[in-house]
Amino acid sequence: MTQESRPGGTRRGRRNEPGRRDTIIDACLDVLAREGVAGTSHRKVAAQAGVPLGATTYYFDGMDGLLHEAFTRFATSISDRFERRMTAAEDLDAAREAVVAIVLEDVFGDDRDLVLSHELYTLAARKPAFRAITSAWMARSRAALERHFDAETTRMLDALIEGLTIHRALDAEPRDPGEVRAAVARITRASGLQH
Known part of the structure; x- marks a missing residue:
């Protein structure tokens, strides 16, 4: 079964834990404030959020998708x-x-x-x-x-x-x-x- 993007950036076939997506977005903003865009990575965001590394790619389509969501929340x-x-x-x-x-x-x-x-x-x-x-x-x-x-x-x-x-x-x-x-x-x- 292929993993197709669903509305809201999640993918089919995996468990969607309530609040985890928001936690990742907030963690991304913390990492951005500390490291800047150039220093922000999925690994650093996952560590900041206290989630497995795969969670960042589960909820967001790549780093640009995560950055877009984080900066949208900030703005x-x-x-x-x-x-x-x-x-x-x-x-x-x-x-x-x-x-x-x-x-x-x-x-x-x-x-x-x-x-x-x-x-x-x-x-x-x-x-x-x-x-x-x-x-x-x-x-x-x-x-x-x-x-x-x-x-x-x-x-x-x-x-x-x-x-x-x-x-x-x-x-x-x-x-x-x-x-x-x-x-x-x-x-x-x-x-x-x-x-």
Whole structure:
């Protein structure tokens, strides 16, 4: 009997243990954060997850399949945080403060998020299949911003969020959080949507 791929990446003929697939995806993100894409292997992911090596190939079609699932989970988690902030904002001032909080707290909430983001960006620059993940991430971010800002301002804010977050994370000197608030205020001056 041949092993055909099933929806969700599993194969016929083997036992599907509940939660194991999720455990492998989470372990892959841990290995990616520690080793980068170049240092990530099925063996390292299996060891991190505490599963047999064959489990990684049972649930995923090759390393690209596993990386795609892991980076999709990561990007979705960042987008979810972003959307929650913007959805909770009830007016333009609250939306501006939400953008500030996204830069200061959410996008790269810690060094792990920063590393994973940059690993994803580098992979997406090289492999178009991964560009779909970053494109979906950007589309969700813009849709969340467009609840409060016009399309042109949204594009500028999206770039500002990305740029400021990277600069703040990689700058050797601590940055004044007030500069984030000032930049958001400048870009969004007279640009909010009427509610």
